[in-house]
Amino acid sequence: MSTSENVGGSVASTNGKTAASAKKPGRGSKVVGWADERLGLATAAKKNLRKVFPDHWSFMLGEIALWSFVVLLISGVFLTFWFKPSMAEVQYFGSYSQLNGMHMSEAFASTLDISFDVRGGLMVRQMHHWAAMLFIAAMLVHMMRVFLTGAFRKPREVNWIIGGILILLGIVEGFAGYSLPDDLLSGTGMRIADGLVKATPVVGTYMSFFMFGGEFPGDDIIPRLYMAHILLIPGLILALIAAHMLLLVYHKHTQWPGPGRTEENVVGFPMLPVYMAKAGGFFFIVFGMSALMGGLLTINPVWKYGPYDPSKVTAGSQPDWYMGIAEGTLRIMPGWETHLFGHTLSWNIFLPGQVIPIVLLLMVLSWPFLEAWVTGDKREHHLLQRPRNAPGRTAFLAAMITLYGLLWAAGGNDVLAVLFHLNLNHITYFMRGAVFVIPILVFFLTKRWCISLQRHDNDKLLHGYETGIIMRSAEGGYTERHLPISEESAYTLTARDRDEVFVPGSGVDANGVASKDGKLDGIRGKLSTTLFADNIQKPTAEELEEAHHHADDEHAHEIEAGLDHSADGHQFDGRHPVDEEALRGKH
Amino acid sequence: MTDHNDTSSNHLPASVQEPIANPGLPAHLPRPTDVDPKAERRAERQVAAFFVASMICAVLFCVAYFTLDIKDETDTFIGLGASNVALGATLGLALMFIGIGVIHWARKLMGDVEIFEMRHPASSSEEDRDTTLAALSAGLEESGIARRPLIRNTMLGAMGMLGLPLIVGLRDLGTLPGKTLERTVWAEGTRIVRDVTGTPVKPSQLEVGDLMNAQPEGLVTLHSEELIAEGEERGVEYLEGVDLQVEKSKASVILLRMEPKDLTFSDRSPENWQIDGIVAYSKICTHVGCPISLNEQQSHHLLCPCHQSTFDLADGGRVVFGPAARPLPQLPLTVKDGYLVAQSDFREPVGPSYWERDSK
């Protein structure tokens, strides 16, 4: 420690006491110096330690996913100390007496041991499961936020795709974990997975046999899933999360438009200390929430399901929620099967089990490119769009969420039937039509809703906000006072681009460069019309000016007419200084 | 912002484009903790209190860990497992208090002035890009990959060929399907026994309306020693482990007794496959293979709890609802030595569809 004075470098005092107090900064820089001489980190750190992150609650949704993944890693390591991924048959003599003496796989027996013979084992098992549900849910919510605000636009398309793959991997990872305990529900899940694989044309049977190491259920699937669950997929997820975060740091976070916030800057708080504290604190909160849920809420009580037995089943056989839409499509699919030249093609399984999920995923992943193609926009975007200012996109997401929700409900149709005294078969028939009709309805409703919100914004810009102050004119008519909104709010409302509808054959693309007519221009024009044609654009400077003049004229009129009034409310019009400035609020 | 809008400004003058000028960052307003030393000290104490509360919870976790029993003498707390609840609550709160404390600290006491950073375009500078491209083409040029197609093509071929060992090496992941999916352990004379207990069934034991979950003899785990000894004398093979699971997932059946007048006979379900209204069907759904036994006594409709395919068991297992495409296979029954036995194996593969199913 005595050398620290030299490393600290700055203080060379004859006074021993002063030197001692200067040791503190010296020690820090000593460590930094040691590390930097070997790793050269200072160059990278100098930019990033005070990196700016904008503050908004919706920017923290991805963090929930990140932190619950960390919780999964920690709790998962704890579980591996006891879990035995083996399908060898053992006889159970543990603490859960209702299964005493039963034959079961070692995987199930060790899950029971974790639950009943390891203190805190059940809590960590449940925590792991809850955190898994939160992980995937948080990824989805995060993805919706990114989609709704247009944060996927250039230059972030690659990160959007990485995110989509992460969700897919998360779901596969979750399903693998759900299957490991080898209980009745997870075994039934594997049985369904086997059915899905077998329905693959041509190679399905072989895939199934290679997956299970022979005929279902075999004794290989759990060791194999275990490897995938604790090594392969988490490794991939970790690598992709790293790429996702690196790109986030490289691009810098998007931000909401507002006073002083532009496409060229990012306004917020520094990484050190504020975001370190906020993000770090949030980690503890996510971890704590998972622990609380693990301690208080039962999840996957495998001891009640019992070991997997291919001849047993329970009412309400469901997968975890994130598999709900696959389950829903399987349930509402009519029983179509084609028999051709001695071969069976099971559309009733192949379509919902393999084709539809892949089509949905590709649709979601390709959206940024589709939208960029339609708009012809090649610029970078770092300012977010309010959902209402992209009505077509918002409506598309609303329709997709509706579809997701309907399929989800269809996947739980038996539970819905019991809880709400409905007819199971009617729910299924209803869903068969609803998945086509309702999303389309929702699309148009949401679009109109967004557009009327845009109109409302323009009203606020042009005519001010509604004060709630009712004025009575000399003639006895009543009007409500409108007051102009603050300059900050007005700027925020106008800080968006104007939409342009692509007209095929116009020969000029969005950059004003003459373009040759593409084959797909017709489709592009139609899409552009659907997405942008009805949108309300922000007012021009002239319109704004005119509206204000108009308001002033009106005022002059009323003032003349109502001169004898002692207080007519005109003092609140925002153009006259008044005492109660607070009334203007933060509109 | 204005640079990026030059595309649109072709159509509209800039002033029209941006009706309101950017007013710039608003002035920073201090928090009470910035200006009021009392508030500052209060916040400081609050943050510390959260950290102390977290410490207490961590200690309580350890206390709960050692005092609350699990296993045979599980302690309970309002009807819940006390250890689980206490460990989860103390650990959860210990973590949460740290989180809340740190965030409270950040919100109340850490620097609160918004700062800004300038962005740079995601792309590299023109110069960097040109240098990279130049380096790339120089490298390619020196390698001569474009000029020497023979080398290039054989190299690509060699690498492509490496895919073969990769695929071939996976061959031993599993056995080949062969004919196993088309066969079950049912054979002529195989006794039907009750699932779980493993006792054989006499037709007279079943009343109209009865449903029995049954197995071929040899596929049950919980029966008595005497039964096994007796069965082995008759040459029954008792399976266990993976063999048991594999066969059970194909051979499980349900046995029903209906009024013979309610049954509809057809080629799929001839009259001589039933005994006095007793019929046996595969318990494995033809959709994706869930075991099904949700039967309705009066309508004879059998529902799958996984995806709600419904089969009419009085009519050869016909599909009446849901995603299944094929009827449930029926097991032909007869009586031998007074007990119900199978006439033969199922006449078609049981369980979910697969590509080669029809080419049996």
Next chain:
Amino acid sequence: MRLLNRPLNRVAGRLSRHRRRPVAGLLVMLLGLFFTGALYAAFAPANAEKESTTDEAKIAQGRELFLVGCSFCHGANGEGMTSQTGQLGPSLVGVGAAAVDFQVGTGRMPMAQPGQQAAVKDKLYTDDEVEALSAYVASLGPGPSIPSKDEYSLDKEIAEGVKNGMTDDEARNAAIVRGGQLFLANCSACHNFEGSGGAMPWGKNAPSLRKTSDKHIYEAMLTGPQQMDVFSNGNIAPEDKAAIIAYLNSIEENPGYGGFGLGGLGPVSEGMFAWLLGIGGLVGFAYWIAAHSTRSEKSEHTEGNQA
């Protein structure tokens, strides 16, 4: 505060091998034997003469009740009725006393209105009247009679086990394990893994078993009410039925090992909690983290002055 009034009560909340001492086991066994004997004495054929007189009175009383409450659908002599739209009420000849005791004793019959499925209501008849109705219907034709307690309890099997050298708890536990397997093989498909019930086609449902009495569960298996299949004694032996009931009771007695049960409906309710409580709660925290804290009216100069 219920929480405080019931602090960590050390209760072995389930059947365990260590809970009962051998003396207790012996006592239970003796008691069991005593009650078995007493019941046997009460119902043994020795009392046939006395029984027949009371039976006749009961049957007559039952017939009166039947004519008022049941004959509208089931016919004046329980022969069943068919209306133009289908069956109004099935024939009751041969359904036995157990069926009546179940249907009337759980309030399913008389039905308030015709429908897919008779709903459970408060029962309309007193125990005495149910007994009379059962006796009358039983007199129409031979059918399963109302089970006695030793049929739906494990007493007999435990006594048997003890005789074969097992301890009381071992015998009980073996029966419960078997009952669990029988339950999962025969019952859980409709009634769910812990008896919470499940959906059936066209608006019908398999009811929850949690609040059903042991006797009624036994009778339901024996008689197959409405759409439920029959599990006659030839199908599932009486001691196996008793084992199923004992299993259901034992999981009911188990503490909630993992915390609150979320309705015992499986992954659907779990998913709901993950979204509402988990994601909802965490988004609430995110909102708090990013929200702007209160601002002071005082200017920052004050701070500068102080420093």
